[in-house]
Amino acid sequence: MQRYTKLGVRRVLSSLPKSGGAVVNSAFSTNCSLYRDSSAKDSAISSLYTTSRRLKTEKKSPKKPAPAKEAEKKPTPSEEPAKKPTPVSETQTPVEKEPVQDSTEKATDENLDAVVDPVDAKETEPEIVETEKVSGPADEMTFKAETKQLLDIVACSLYTDKEVFIRELISNASDALEKRRHMELSDPDNYARASDDAEAGVSIVVNQAKNKFVLTDTGIGMTKQELVDCLGTICSSGSKAFLNKLKEKGEGSKTMESIIGQFGVGFYSAFMVAKSIKVYSRSAAKGSPGYLWESDGNGSYKIMECEGVAKGTKIVLEMKDTELAFCTPQVVERIIKKYSNFISFKIHLNGNSVNTVEALWRKAKDQVTAEEHNAFYKFISGAYDTPMYHLHYSVDAPLMIHSLLYIPQTHSEKFGGGRQECAVNLYCRKVLIQAKAKNVLPEWLRFLKGAVDCEDLPLNISREHTQDSALIRKLSTVITKRVLKWLDEESRKNPEQYEKFVKEFGNFLKEGVCTDQVYKPDIAKLLRFESTADGASKLNSLDSYIDRMQPSQTNIYYISAPSKDIALNSPYFEQYKEHNLEVVVLTEQIDEFVVQHLENYRKYKLQNIETFDATLDGAVQAKKKTEGDKKDPVMEASLNETQCSALADFMTKRLLGRVGVIKSTTRLSTSPIVLMDHESAQIRKLMKMMGTKEGPAPKYNIHFNPKHELIRKLYTLSQSTDSSDIELGGLLAEQLFDNAVISAGLLDDPRSIVNRLNTMMTKMVQKIPEPSNM
Structure with a gap:
């Protein structure tokens, strides 16, 4: 099979038609794409493959003109009369078709060569011919869905843990608050906050005796139509629609960064734990009435105008008898701190503030104090000490990333506590996606603790996992390179402090040299060893060794020994001492294993002095040519x-x-x-x-x-x-x-x-x- 290149596919896919549809069934409605992008691309690639092969064949060997009789018997598809479209009934939603352009005619040789990589040019594939012909008019139909079953799937099958319903409801509340904050600034005449309006925030009240879980926000609220659109239509995201409006107007960039919702299904996760749901909501727009939206999740809902509703939204869950644990403050507080501790607004649980720690990675570096760093480090790592180092890093290309990483004072592996887990959490717009995310950083950096927030994460619909593994790899690459650069900067800035880091975490770096071929040279730059050179510091980098090398020296030399003193008295070192060649001393058992994996550093090969003759070094050879051989004046007597x-x-x-x-x-x-x-x-x-x-x-x-x-x-x-x-x-x-x-x-x-x-x-x-x- 021939291979398709991504560039060529993108170049030609732009000319293909797009299909979509909407399904309305029962009281709830669904808002979903009829065809997924992946299937459209697959079919497009398949047709491009066949077309490109045909065009290349015609270009190499043009076909002879067909006889006139055969041409009369078999008219070409372009000569056939166009079929009349089937009338659309009044009850059926018309589906608009975009004009289909003939991608075959517009595809140039350059485009086709980009689509099909000419690696295997042999005509070995079987020819596929469609002999079937359409003989009747086309009836265009829409998909149908059983709404109750679809709601059950959305509510009960998307999420791994039931506790995420709290995360979803808080995220929706945060979006509502962000929208209201934006509207207060952009349209103060209609959305100005009145003196009697409650403070912006989220309030949760739980009562186990009454089986009630109540979440209230003072956000933008909803009109009757918005209740229908956002709660009565599955997969319809009000937050996403709001973002699209902001993009069209080119405004609200700060608000866009804080909006969390994407899919329009998070609200229905509450049906995992609730028998019935009531939503009281009143739009923050001036003069808007309040409404009650009510459903038991059986496929229908009710909307009623309601008095006494405050601006914002109040969600009342009547919990299932088996889910009363979510009505206890201790459980709810733990879940809030796990998933939603860093949203931009205060969260109160039964009147007590819960999220007391800010998302420091979103603040400017110069605005974060040492006390805030210590408090955040203790919160996110569960530690009691203060960090040795911290990296506060933000970048907007190639990805929008905000991160705050810490290096602790020590680690548990040296005490025999087993291999520790990665302690870096992955967030998207300050909402936890993965605790202890394994793919954000390589294994050898598992001693780091902190948070990475990436706004470009392509999440799956449950927002529990990422979908694009290539993007995660890119995220990992960006963060890893920045950590390596950061450690190199710290080693130059404060060598004494860096030596403490190497003594504590040096084995992690050595593990990276042995296991990570991509970053091996950059990690080797961070390693530190003792040396036989006079006046050298206790621990030396390989770069400093190279700076002290003799002219024409061809290798970096090392010896394994329990200590520097033993290395200096080793018989293997005598020859190197005589020729004034510096030797790196490897004192840890793993060091020689690491050096064997490293093999070379920059342009120099690492040689073990126990097996290498110093007289073969370039510096010794050059000195020998200049000064000639010298006899040993001390010990003349010798065996013949x-x-x-x-x-x-x-x-x-x-x-x-x-x-x-x-x-x-x-x-x-x-x-x-x-x-x-x-x-x-x-x-x-x-x-x-x-x-x-x-x-x-x-x-x-x-x-x-x-x-x-x-x-x-x-x-x-x-x-x-x-x-x-x-x-x-x-x-x-x-x-x-x-x-x-x-x-x-x-x-x-x-x-x-x-x-x-x-x-x-x-x-x-x-x-x-x-x-x-x-």
């Missing part, structure tokens, strides 16, 4: 090649089964022996922690220093004819080997060498006389 070969044979026999290759080396200066080409001690420990089964004991390759006194004396003992000297030489060879294993960090149990050490020390003191009193 023949002696080295004999000593290697002696050690191989003595250490049979434990060693592989034994040879002399020039890379050591003060150490007698070293292991080469062995497994990493840190990786080995890490694999043990993971429960990986160990194979047979490996054979280690040994390089010895022919200039070292111990090696020279060992050769002498190995060539002796005295059996006691040979035995002493054997013990010395075994001890030197174990010393090398210890230096490489590979000796699991040092108790195994205690007996040998005692034997050697006994031989050392044999010539010393006993005490005189013995």
Whole structure:
């Protein structure tokens, strides 16, 4: 199959007709699109595919003109007489058709090439021919729906949790308040707030004894027609219609940012918990009467004019006997704080204010105090400490995002509390969409706490999940890049404070290097390690290492060691110290695993000094060309090649089964022996922690220093004819080997060498006389 490109589809879809319809049935009505955009696009793409193939075929090999007789027998569709449209009955709503343009004629080769990616140009697909012909007039009909069943679906099947009905009703109340605030400013003659009007806000009263849940707002209210349109018509959103009017007029941008409703179904979620619903409403427009809207959810409703109705809307729910928990203040308060704590208006529950914490992410950075940050952090994270860092970030491109993120002082994973969950909540216009949203930030940033509010989220109809995974990925990309930039800025601004952050949360960054290929270079920039350089700070970035590199140096060098002091005394470091090459010290068990995943940083390869010869570095080679070879003035005595070969044979026999290759080396200066080409001690420990089964004991390759006194004396003992000297030489060879294993960090149990050490020390003191009193 050939592939369709998104650009070409958009280019040609603009010429396709659109279809829509409305269904009216029973007392309630539905306001929904007859055809969804996805199906329209699918059919359009299918037809474009067939059309493009036909046009390309005609362009390559033009068809010969058909004989006249055949042309007379089979007239083309354009020559057939147009059929008369079927008359529309008086009771049937006429459906207007937009003029259909022939997209085939207007489709250029450029457009078609954009639609169909010419990857597979072979004519292998079967040809599809429609042989059926229309023989009668078309009867255009409308879909029908059983209103009660549709209401049941909307009320009871869209939402995961029943508690969201409180969120939906509060969101509707918030929209009504926003509308009234806008109308008071834009049309004060008709909507000016009177002195006896209640303060803008939402009030909830619950009474478990009477099975009542009452929510009142002092918003815009509704007229009789608006009650019919908004409550009597399923999927008709008054908030969305209000937004469309504002867009047409080009005004009310601040109001548009605060409107929450989109689908016109949230109100019906109350039927999940209520036996019947009464809505008292009076429009805030001057001189408007009040009305009562009433329904038990069985497919019909009543509207009556009513006296004593205050401006705004009052919703009275008579709760089902099984849902009386929603009539208890404690439960309702928890739900309000979970979903609707940050709406722009005060919420009172049984006379007490509930939402006392503001949505700080919507405020300007310079208007938020440290006390407000601390209070908000404690509220949203449930913590008792103060945050180490905070990021207050807003952007309007490519998405409208407001976020407020915090880094705590510590985390629970280091105490063995298990893998902690993401603690960043996702909001849309200050209403909670997902608590602890997993897809907003990558896993390695799960230590962050806070809120992300995105106005461009394409929510599903229940407003519990997002629909566009590509947009969520874009949101995640924007936030992640900003967090990385923020941490880099903080590291430069206050290095000491950043070191505290790295000590506490550095392992999360290292996890990111190992698991996130996209941001691996940016995360590596934030890592900090110790270094062997004189005068270097305790923790250093790889960038600072590169700044101190010698000219022509080709690699970044590292060593794994429990501490910097052990690294400085390691036999592997001797060669690098001699050539003045700085080495990064990896002190954590996971560090070497991280470096192996990183492999390169900028243009430099990361090399382990235990396996890499320093003389191969570009800086050493350049210095060698300039200054030439220099002899070691300290240790001139050395074994020759023949002696080295004999000593290697002696050690191989003595250490049979434990060693592989034994040879002399020039890379050591003060150490007698070293292991080469062995497994990493840190990786080995890490694999043990993971429960990986160990194979047979490996054979280690040994390089010895022919200039070292111990090696020279060992050769002498190995060539002796005295059996006691040979035995002493054997013990010395075994001890030197174990010393090398210890230096490489590979000796699991040092108790195994205690007996040998005692034997050697006994031989050392044999010539010393006993005490005189013995």
